[in-house]
Amino acid sequence: MIALLRRLLLAALLALPGAAPMATAAPDADPGTAVTQNPISGSFSDTYADPAVIRGKDGWWYLYATSDPLHEAPSEFGLMHIARSRDFVDWEYLGTVFDEADRPAWTTSSSFYWAPDIRYVDGRYVMYYTVTDTVAEPGPWNFAIGAATAPTPAGPWTDTGGPVVAPRPTGDGGYFNTIDPALLSASDGKRYLYFGGFHGGLWVTELDESGLRAVGSPTQVTVGDRYEGSFVVERDGWYYLTASSANCCAGPVTGYSVYAGRSRSPLGPFTDHEGVSLLDSRVGGTQVLAQNGNRWIGVGHHTIVTDVAGQDHIVYHAIDRDDAWLDAPGGINERPTLIDRLDWIDGWPVARAGAGPSDTPQPAPVTASSLGIVSGAPASNDALLGDWSAGTDSVGDGGAVGLVPAGGEARTREKAPKDVRVEADVRVSGAFSVGVARSGRNGVTVTVDAAERTLTVTSTQGRRVESDTAPLPSRYGGDEWTALSVEVRDGRVVARLAESRLGDADAEVALDLPRGAARSRPVVLATSGGPAQVDNLTVVEAHEPVTERVAEPETGDVLVDESFDGAAPGDGWEWVRPSPSVTVGDGVLRWPLESVDVVGAGNTGPLLLRTPPPGDWIAETKLHLDLGTGTIRNYQQAGMIVRVDDDDLLRLGDVAIWGTRQVEFGKELDENGALRWGAHLGGPVAETMWLRIAHTLDPETGEHRYRSASSRDGETWRWGATWTLPADTTPTIGLYAGGGATPATVATFDWFRLYEAR
Template sequence: MEIRFVAVLASLALALGATAPAAAAPPPSRSAQPPSTTFTNPITEPFADTYADPAIIRGKDGWWYLYATSDPLVSGGPFGNMHVSRSSDLESWEYVGTIFDNENRPSWAASASYFWAPDIRYVDGQYVMYYTVTDTEANPDPWDYTIGVATAPTPTGPWTDSGGPVLDPRPAGGDTYLNTIDPALFADDDGSRYLYFGGFNGGLWVTRLDESGTRAVGELTRVTVADRYEGAFVVKRDGWYYLMGSSANCCAGPVTGYSVYTGRSRSPLGPFTDHEGVSLNESRVGGTQVVAQNGNRWIGVGHHAVLTDAAGQDWMLYHAIDKDAAWLEEPGGVNRRPTLIDRMDWIDGWAVVNAGAGPSEGPQAGPVAASGLGIVRGDPASGSGLRRVAGTFTRGFDDSGDAGALARLVPGRRDAAVVRTAPAPRDVRVEADVRLPDADASFTAALGGSGRAAVLVRLDAEARELVVGQGRRELRAALPVNADLRDWHVLTVEARDGAVRARLSSSGLGDVDAEVRFEPRTPLPRQAPVHLTADGGEARLDNLTVVPAHEPVTRRVAEPRAGAVTFAEEFDGELGPGWDWLHAPSAGPSGVEITDGALSWPLTGHDLVGSANDAPALLRDAPEGDFVLEATVTLPLGENTVRNYQQAGLLVHAGDDDFLRLAPVSIWQTRQVEFGKELTADGRTWFGGHVSGPVADTMHLRLFHTTDPATGEHEYRAASSRDGRTWRFGATWTLPANTTPKVGVYAGGGATPATTATFDKVQLRELG
């Protein structure tokens, strides 16, 4: 194959040599920068109050399509059977319609079933949607969740259900994968297709799919602990498989603490571990935070999808709740969860939204959705953005799918067909949907012009390879057996920091059919055209973009720091002045006492949540201004047993039904750090929380207090540590401006088995 590769390069050089006058007089320079876009969250506001569980794909027609779960779009609206909207620029969105109606809804789903959490992909030349079916006709259990799949020739349908579930519905009374919801497909470069699914009360699972993609085959593998994650999404990056999932309650209105975490593995089957090596599939559960609420209007940020823009920047789409407008008015009990989009950065090998700043408010710089250099993305053969050098370059039309106008690059009898752009920068990203109708065709993208420094990326239908090379040196990756290049595939080529990365994928959503990373020995020139070549047969191109590669964000935003100690309670005798008991604990040998330089606090089954409000707490006045509340607590919770809901930690108390608490806690079989909030709103009391971790028997806890200068709201950001040195930061909860909360410690939850919490110290610090 090396001979053929060199022949393509020679063909390209000859073609350029034959048209030297044209090459010497290029068309007027066109900016490599595409038009800039801006957005303001929520992006679905023009047509929907709620648009939850978003999934996205770029259609071959050039539009981006955004899908959502079966909620009413607006107050009083009907429950649509999943929704779809679209945008041409990832900035302005319009509603299109529903996925199912009474005519095409799956006949094997019970009449009362909902359809949740669509996952959209492009597979084998058609659009494939996986979705949750909450109730089937298969057994009398009203919540026999399972996964369905439907296909369509276009992103808007018509959708044809496969006729049955991908996974057998849970049998009535069964205890396997109890919450069979939230599907997500991942296609790997060996041709394997995996479906991830599951949620709380069961865990996240993965199964292989058959060649049709409609049925699970082989054994199921659990990849997370049973009571922590849902809403899976998997991407492959730098040889790692990243499993992302959402955690905590999605839908608790104004106290929703939902957020997204990730772990990674060298295998799509796991084990997935976080940045400290803690597994997502163990009782003391791990997970690296990707996005959490930050104190602005948005809470409950989760159930996401990932999109890569034309410049190579990743973006996360997820739903969120406005803490001041949490519910639809009609019907009652439905959360307003519109879709947000924010930049997702990769820092030190881990994904994080807005470099750790969290969900955005106000106008933001948007994704790159158009091409530079005068190229019309959705109609590459129109205009003068590409200049023909040899062969035939003409406009065509896709009459078998949804691509619409496309570009046909047809080689002549003796030479390849070549087009070139205006000069592009050294760090450039080229993306295109590519089809090779002929079995012996190849398509080549040459970066760096036509000289010896050029790096050629070739998609070869005959050899079934993706090849990247410079001169006679090349690297190649074989295509999977099931990759049919007669169907559209997304080819991306990115030059950055002295390396060229090429990836072929079916959906362009973190999946991969073939991937090559190549380091040229001769650097690419600072400015040079990109040459696109078809040889041996016709190449069809659509959705072509050539833009500067994005500048990655490589540093996280600064986390708050704890400063000098202003107050310390070491529990080395009588309590210091300023402490008061709330719901005073019992006295005597089994009660709370100071002993051996610590506060010993047996758990007695009392709790602050709900109507009882009888758990004891030790409180004092909070300092004025900014401060840090800190405690060290030892609470042996064991592992893999149910000890609901034993906990001990920090408390911020503005009232028995208006408080925040941060503690390690036993939630069914998991051990997590929960940052909970209770408030009274809409005539009732609500409790919800953000969860993080992992935990150890001895935990160090901090709450960082600041005040919003615009609203006067109290903001509290949580952090926890297993060693007192390495801290994990979590969510931010707020309390109203007109409150004067007290701060301190508490313990509560179940009394069985007998457990004692021990506080070594409580401190107040300056905000550093």
């Protein structure tokens, strides 16, 4: 009875004419013509970290950021920021989420609010965020997850009065990192909140129906010392957990980057493309985004957003290696917001097909419609004909909308492309359909039936009728705006219904089409059983996916082959701080680990170095190093090193980092008298590893660029981040080991080789 009354009330609201006769409005600008230039936040801020994005029902794209000063000094410390854009090119800064006067009462007067995650839940906007300390759990860094709600993406924001996820004591007087929330409304009907960080790992908890409180016991989904800043999307029957690794904020040596794992369940276990679990001590993770040697380093803490053509984009922060700090207050990294295309290749997400962050103009996300449609006011001109009138959203933030009456049908005046993507925010009281490639009975129809609670795709080609249906979850309500997308491309139709259109799914249905079914014809909107409201309507050519990765370094002829088959390394090698414990014999270099290091001011570690050839080359070594698993053996390691001097170097090694074993590619430099160290984290590792460093010269500046790679079998390589060294230096290359003598461990190098790069 309640459901029936709800539908009747919705039908009455939708049937209201909105009192607005059709008024002529200018159509959207040509889609796909806008261009972005990183950083996209540069027009209104100097730093804009931990970005989150949502398209509001008003048609604007809203961009949120963590609590930070907005500009170089003088600048007030803002408690999370809001900006908006129509096209990701021109931005308008709107202000902060909270002010000092309206801090949530359950947090302290000194609390910071970090890492906002924005979603549309049950007809309102919900922002999840990190609280750094709470009144109920006194003590330093007793992190919790809070939430605030608002009727519009711009606010005003009302805190929910308590934590979504409370602080989690460690039992020894400290707290686990209950930080960096990310919501997923999954097609199984449940809402999940992912949270956590390096100290304690990433976790997921189910939320109650309101989406504002955790219920049940959380599930750990990554090992404790590797990931933070999670974001999860549902795609092709998989749940993809993407997250950042390494130090976010090490200034000019920040190696932050993004990785992925996937699972058939929102609760995991999540594994990478080689099947290595993100829960393993020898931790897995498929690289999504890493620095590539241009100005941008420390690329991470991201959101994934889909444009109206169906192309995904990754929105993230980064650091300009030549301008790493805000001038004041001191110690704050300058982390503006960037955006780049996100491709799906062989079932895995990767930024720009593996090219990494861009520093040149790039095509902007497609946000406008073709066919003369005004997406934010779709009934304001004559781009659609038939049963179609203009109205106003009287209960939400949709603004001008289009109304299709019960039993009505409207169609675009112009034909849509053969490969097309149609998207709209819809309110449905009965059944609402989108028809593409329709001619008579033939064509493709996607139907949202609010009464039957189904999403159905039907293809009709003569007597051949094929159909598939997915149920809608209990949280779905036709009286709330929901994003419906219909994409026809390469002989396949995919329909998705989603609350926030951020990788979430109320339901998704895909259907292979018979030959010839996809045609260039008008798009048809139709209703039965009740009226429907339509907003943010776009009809554009479907994006063309990138399906091949950019080329990765390959080895050519061998230039140097040190097989350690004598009593000492061959010609060309030089020891720095030699240790008598290091020996050569039986075709290997045996290097017992000692409590020495070359990072920091001590510079006590031995090094075996040689001068590499000019030009481009690849260095490679085979290393056997058993660091065990799970136990804390900080920071035993061995691998390759590139050295200008003891305070200007790069280091690639197999390293024990707390309970994990990881490939670390780090950089040390002297920044105005202060030694800085930061690293990119890769892997996974094994007892026997192959390591590579590929060297190139920047053709314009002569700067040295070094890219890391690792392998567990010598055949399958994972290429990682790129560090740089100045053009006026002559770095050497070689081997190192150290980090701790307990437990007693020996690194064994089978050989060291230098190859031509091709």
